[in-house]
Amino acid sequence: MIAGTRPLDFNPKIELKRWDFKIEDEVRSWWEKEDWWRFNVDSPKPKFVIDTPPPYPAPLWHIGAAVSYSLHDMIARAMRMLGYEVLYPIGFDRNGLPIELYVEKYLGLTPWKTDREKFLEACRKALDEFVENMKKVLKRLLIAADIDHPYLTDSPEYRAFTQATFIEAWKKGLVYEAERPNNWCPKCRTTIADAEVEYKERPGILAYIKFKVKETGEDLIIATTRPELLCACQAVIVHPEDERYKHLHGKHAIIPLYNREVPIIPHKLADPNFGTGAMMVCSFGDWRDVQLFRELRLKPIKAIDENGRMTECAGPIAGLKVKEAKKKIIEILKEQGLVVKVENIVHKVPVHERCETEIEIIPMKEYYLKQLEFKDVLRKYANEMKWQPERYKVNLLQWIDSVSMDWPISRRRFYATEIPVWTCKKCGYKYVPPPGKYYRPWKENPPIDKCPKCGANEWEGETRVFDTWMDSSVTVLYITRYMRDQRFWEETFLKGTKLRPQGYDIIRTWLYYSLLRVHQLTEKRAFDWVFINGMGLDEKGRKMSKRYGNVIKPEEILDKYGADATRFWIALEVKPGENYRVIENKIRGAHKFLTKLLNVARYISAFPIVEEADLSDSDKWILAELNETIEKVRKAYEEMDFHQAAEEIYHFVWDKLASHYIELSKKRARLMDERFNEEEAKGAWYALHQSLKNVLLMLAPIAPAITDYIWRQLYSKESIHAQELPKPKEEWKFEKELEMGRKIMELNSAVWKVKKEVLKRKLREPITLQELKENGVELPDLGGFQKDFYALHNIQ
Template structure:
């Protein structure tokens, strides 16, 4: 019998044809019903070359969530978005055009950013489509669209009216490279090599001195007090004394404070405005007068005297030299110091007092903790990232940024009295360019206004993604049907930003949590275990890999390599090696395509055994799919298909399926079981490898898409796994014996079949040509 499938191997080029069919058949179109499954998909950010291979693996698994939910009978709403706000595109545009943002006309700079994003976005959408992502590409959204920005501004106006927003001048994290305030959530900590400088501070009116160690000697000019631990007896005689600060000769008081660590450096600490967050807290607590030592340009200000205009690192080197020259240096140690670094520019941040807008969050921490407990996390361990972050919040969220490419803060100020005014919500406003929509100042009746020039923190936009996709304040009927969303899939590095801010903002605006489940994936690492990034040059571009090996090979690697929630290593050779499984599946399907589809047949012991093993596979896959851990079904399907179904059952029933020395009833039993097993494997595998399963399904079983099939449910057949072990051991024994006698697998051999395998005797005899 000729196989119905004539091609000898799976050709990834077929994926393009299948993509086209899906688009023409509109099989993933969404029509809202009373009960819907909404995925609040992370809008990826096109900056530089879009995506590395780890991000592509992440999104392919998000698609597996959507496909799993559809096969479970859910009405899936799977919106696709592109995140186009914020710093990365500004830096990319500056680099590409060799310009500086603040030296370029604002409108012109925004147009250059938009053009850059359009090119990068096109490639990103191509990757997503090539991966077989079954989202709504026809209606994909952009976070820099007028509609999206209008929503961000509307939610701000609503919170402004509720008294949740205020203006304050406070010490802020400042990224001097990008020239803007950043929130605590945008800081990462790196262990950087630095110098711990031990300096001699004189006790006033004595010839005595104390040694103070610091990693920031350049801030001597901002030193306002010295603290020691109250239990540190070394300094008890100096409490309340005046201390002379080296280089500046300023006089400060030595005080006690519990935050001083006796074991660090000399145990005596200089408190400067502002070396770190501990300094910020101490300045507030001790009511010290601030000295601004570092300016917005990241250089020392005029209070630094002869060091004015130097970058902090330059000033540090020069001050160490001067301390040594003046005999005020005790010693210098090379240490590794945990340093706060801007997540975006990768440079150490400074803390500078600035006037910014704040959104209240401190008062909401307990409420968000409660909401967090109500959300099911996959895997559960990543809930702790959120809880740890909530424990660390001690200031409100600074939401204003001094950048261009972002959603503008919709505020105009009265030119006469500076009273701020917000417009009515609903449209997108650009205060830096547009006339104020309010005619008269509510305070002094003036008619002249000045527009706000700052933009929002990009998380102000991203945090309303579930509201935007559900048409919040635009289509009440649609909103009621799809909100709250069902699941938020995302990476673990943005739990403290995107996940947290979305919880905060959506609760403030709707009074409820934005989704009931959160699915959190680990990092994609390079083959050495280092986190992949474009800046390190170790990121693998996914598009050439997908084009060379096919999306299904890539997706099956993603599922079988990544135990959900854990970091994973990316290696092109490993991806290529997973192609062997798809080849095996193709060969099995091609062989079975020789046999007609039979709806029933007399089942032998062998048939009942493999169907019991198939039922175990269904149960195992169900377990993995229910928690969206695709590693479980991927490994189970590969193991069953390769090492049980193909290696043992197919070989056992091959002769029977051809009807050689078996009755028609026995033949039909084998053919029925072969097709039932393969069709079940295809349905189980469909969410992971949608292309090859679609092709084989349509070739063998139906004109309709496999992706319209319902999830396979267990039949609860009695377990026969003990028999599996015995069959495998017996078959291996026969194969090894033939090998040792230099016999081919078709040659006859005399071996006794164990009594426990008696029900399988006829199939085993024909399989091995036993005498």
């Protein structure tokens, strides 16, 4: 026996008995001094690009965001350990309406009544404050990226890049200006794209109104949810097969109050089962009206203005807001006996997703980016990309199929990238400057002496800005330095594997627009992989919302349990693409697992590290279990399924290594029984250290601090995150021992049950074979497991 290896002399190298998450700050400080996480374009490794979602800075960030960015960091860490050189940038998406709405609400600055520069500065200042708070959260989540130097979509560099991509699209003839019906948000006073529209159930009315048929004098009752649009009615349609109205085909209806004649037209879009089956066609109650106006070549009447008020053509309700106008016109119609009845209903109405204001459809002159001609290639890309999970591909395909008009890209707001266009005041020529500089046409002169068309030198700078998705849709090109560093772009974008991780709620916006814009600019597919994460819900399964008062801030969880426990809970709880509930008890359970892991590591740290040894059947069994776990975990990481990886690691550590193998090999490893010698102990030492070492490597992408802490205490001064993920070993495929080991686990449980529940003995007390047999436990031939099994259970 080796001197100094008596049972009481096995002192653990790890002194910590309970995981203290305050150590995470110390571990992160190690990483900031090292370079294993920094991207090196000159590395010979294959490149992996993560187009990390740049979060929108907000005063309140809930736990769902922490989940998303932790998952993305797990991807980056796993891919590094799988042998990739990983480009994993952090950015903040700072353009668009949210900050304007915040400044309006909390600082009292209205963009249309405030000096533009002053308003923009207020937005910038608020954003800077939000970003600093979010950086702290990202650091606390142990995100291994350059958080101190993020890209900002409102920086002059980024805005110049967005403008450069627009200029390129302009040169290709993909941009045009036109006046046509658009979704209009009266509150935000801007055009919005279809992708920014949501449908919400809201209370409304269904008014049955009397029209007169000119030719017959009979009443024609029409049910409508938009009586305020009577003034904009240009036709009435009925279904061609509706027997009630066949005699009216080709005749004319007289609009009540306004006394205009409009044609009665048979058309299949009329629903015989809605209302009375007769429908008025107005400009523009909904997109069905838009379609009918185009098809029937009707002349639109602008009934609602940009402020959401009725125009002069509305007569007695002119100047009123839409809801007020709806009530007022019903009163007027009732006074004149023109209302049959009014029903209260609940129906789906289109709202602006940002402010939830009900939108109107108003003809506006806007810039459009062509998209209809690209639908086929986008479908092709959707089918070529790998999806995790696969079922979300249909969301993109359905959205592509639903696109029916070009994308209106201009917005009448302020805090966004300006459209780099000047218009000649004399001849109307549109001047678009060369790329490379950040242009602000609303306050700058164009970089040209005179109009190339007419020679004049008076210009009107564009005051409109881009839809924020014009900026966000080119993030993958920005981070791969498109148009700015050809070699970097070739190594990353052209040769690398490109991943888009994001929520399912923005498939129709961020993912769709990115595929569209990248194809238009490069004729390449933007991504190879799409990783979709779900939405965080409260314990009752409700969406987190300030309205419900159920928003959980990441700091609340991090203050209690730290990042590693939070991240391990995320991996265990969050299946790819699935919504998940935030239940604190489960996070507490994740923290208990980390303490269990630490205790296992502390126990194993007491034994010498040996490179080879003669193995008992027990040792072979745990190494075979470990081998299977390595294979499953590696596959899970390759498929970005962290739920599967975490479950496999959990079950190996808790259910096999700690509960059975450590107990089975303890007396041998610690030389606590005369039946064992030093050579046999070495087999246990080898198996224990191999198990711990490989568990740490497998768990590192998920719980990066505790694994690196233990790793450096025992195995290397170089970070665990600079290592490779383990691979299965052919020499550890002990099939016979694996099968027997699983039976041994069942026998262990059976013996413990007899001792504890039947014989009321402590587990360390002796038991005879006869006693076991009398209580239903008959031992088979245990082969090479027998010595460990008898020693564990103190079988006499």
